[in-house]
Amino acid sequence: MLKQYLQFKLSQKLSPQQIQLMKLIQLPTQAFEQRLKQELEENPALESGKEQLEDLDDVFDNSNDFEDDNESINADDINVDDYLSDDDVPDYRTQANNYSSDDEEKTMPYAAGTSFTQHLINQLNTFRLTDDEFDIAEFLVGSIDESGYIRRKLIDIMDDLAFTQNIYTTEAEIEKVLKIVHQLDPAGVGARSLQECLSIQLHRKEKRPDVELAIDIIDNAFEKFTKKHYKKLLQKFDITEQQLKDAIDEIEHLNPKPGGSYSGNNRIVEHVVPDFAIKIVDGELELTLNGRNAPELHVSREYNNMLKGYKESKDKSKSQKDAVMFIKQKLDAAKWFIDAIKQRQQTLFVTMSAIMHYQKEYFLSGDERKLRPMILKDIADEIEMDVSTVSRVANSKYVDTPYGTKLIKEFFSESMTNDQGEEVSTREIKKILETVIEDENKRKPLTDEALAKILKEKGYPIARRTVAKYREQLDIPVARLRKKI
Template sequence: MALKQSLSFKLQQKLSPQQIQLMKLLQLPTIALEQRIKEEMESNPALDEGKEEEEEDISFSNDEDYDDKEKSEAEQDFNFDDYINGDETPSYKLTANNHSQDDEDHQVPLSGGDSFQELLEKQLIMFDLDDDDYEIAHHLIGSLDESGYLRRDLTSIVDDLAFTQNIITDEAHLNLILKLIQQFDPPGVGARTLQECLLLQINKSKGHSLLLMNAKEILENYFEEFTKKHYDKIIDRLNISEEDLKDVIAEILKLNPKPGNSLSDSTKVVQNIIPDFILTIVDDQLELQLNSRNAPELKVSKEYSEMMKGYKEAKEKPSKSQKDALMFVKQKLDSAKWFIDAIKQRQITLITTMEAIIERQKEYFLEGDETLIVPMILKDIADEVDLDISTISRVVNSKYVQTPYGTFLLKTFFSESLSTDSGEEVSSREVKKILQDAIEDEDKKKPLTDEKLSKLLNDKGYNIARRTVAKYREQLNIPVARMRKEL
């Protein structure tokens, strides 16, 4: 196949680097924005913190117009392209940088302290074991999940030890080593099932009261009835009163179903919520402001501006090092200006979007009653502020607003609409609130089923099916009626 050249015209749209930078800044919450600004200031010496001083404007591009009356003769004769043109190629053109400062860097935060397995291994060295048994115990500890359970069957672990550690053992010996690990703290670690985990903790409890004996009996012989809340069967078979069963249930509920988490709590990273917006009510009027950490004062470095001005006023032909320095200064000044503009545009977009949300949910923000939240989707706000839906999505993503009623994630104010008998459009958030209130007020001895909850909502004028009630209940993390039953 012969090679040939041809000319063709093609029209396409591409985002500029400045637009990409703005999109990335829009989706950052306040705490991440603060870190992003620090990183930019560290990498760009032309960017300073503080208010911009009203001084002579320095050009950032060749196309920017100047007032001829305020320019000196040297400035009028200055041409940036003529200044750097020459036979020598600047060194910056010979370097490659495939990593953008705006690339998202997903890092897992590190925390101090021993891990769950390390804490168990510290207890293991207190026992006198031979080399093979120590390796078996070490392997079992490494096989525990983050909750402290051994999810793999012993037969598979026997095969693993034979192939990977060249240790020949059997299930009986493996079970003995596992029993040893189950003596470690916290109680319940090394269990294979929830029933075994709770029994390990009950057996470690001090005392031999009737309460503990009944709890152990229920966990050993009536665990299925206990989990399904068939309390009548337990009362009949153990011949105890309802009050005694209540005490036993209270004792069992004190046990930890995930013992591994109790050791890993100290190593978890605690993330504090920093609100992006602060909403207050003054004389029955809503006042909105950005968090001060969300609206930093940035300016272009005065030293770099004066350096650029000095290069402009110089009349002699620049050397190669001076050309490279000039290109570096101009690049950093342009980058600083673009970053400052992007921060300002971000603030304007955030305020405009939040004001539109407040206007739609004004009654709720004044009263604090969740039933006053009106249906609202991203398209409603996008049409109102004349922005793309993707931009609104970036604004509400991971952003919080501090109100007199608490701090909320912005996207929680967006909800679908439902029709009432009168044809009125109401928010699904309102229906969830009514559903939650009905479940809180129900008789816990006879909790309301999804069918009864659906009928209750229909009686109030909300056209909602049983499967929709089940969906909303699951979204609210509310269990089914059988699991909500209490004595």
């Protein structure tokens, strides 16, 4: 049976402005600049530059003159400061901005280049090929990924040639043309597997005993080589340990990703723009916010005058009223956006300042072993903000330190207790683990169990499974694959 009833419920919802502010905080410098450019294009009442309106406050103080229209927007109702901070007066209202126009990063032009695919096609023009062979070769080159490999089966390529190029051929013909593609530079391009890639490169080398042996190993004992079964290789080829070592050295100097060696490719290069800079001045840490995060914005004087002109007008038509509502909405939006930018600056600076002081020992020394255990809640409690706000700042922002540009979230780590009952960062343990593996005897690499025992002796009682997890996070292979002769 259906019933109707009334229910009262209290709930908190973020306003659209607050949601947009959260998105602004999350943006890194370059994305923030794009968002700023978009806002300047969409809102004609918002302008960039140093011009300030002395009578701007009067415009908004008298906004009640237009409250007879329900479409009115009152920017003063959006209390952004209360949402992000409990401070009655945010610091940015009492401090000068900590940036200078001299600090601005200058844009750098990029030279146009030839794409990797075009580079290979240009080489094809030096071969004598029939029209069909050239079309097949061009299709094969187009199937090469950025690492330099063809990841598809020839039978699939044969089908695609028939359907898309109207070329009916055979696998044998494609294989024949593929051999021509294998002659292109860089050596190894067009290979279908790592084994074939290494083999192509070795066959191009001058035939020396160590190269001949390396070819034999790759072509006939690739699995034993990848698994580092050196004793089996010594027995199979009846060679000395030194001969095997020379052959392996030859293989290790090959390029497993020939496509990556082409410097003229047109892949988009991502440039990291630090959002903060930390310097050591007289033994103390100094934090600055990138000037590109602190643009100078003001409300358009022209729009302000249009609004004042309407107030002074005696005859107010319906069309004038509609126009002035549009103007007021744009002015309100501009005022809110300027306040949101200031709040963004404040939030970024306060959060990074708390992180810097929390990890003061690390920033003064650069020693990762001095990184303290730190989670998002530690910083959130320190600055009295929500964990999600700290997360937005940490996940996508970079800081320029005396030891390189670092992603802020890298300073966060879980803690564990050492044998003395002290809380230590897992980053510290990983650094020690990395050092132990670097110093091990590569002829007899340490197993995870042996590494766990060494760490325990150093005062870090962790299980073998945890050692394996940390080793994988450091992208270090198992003991068998670290073995050298």
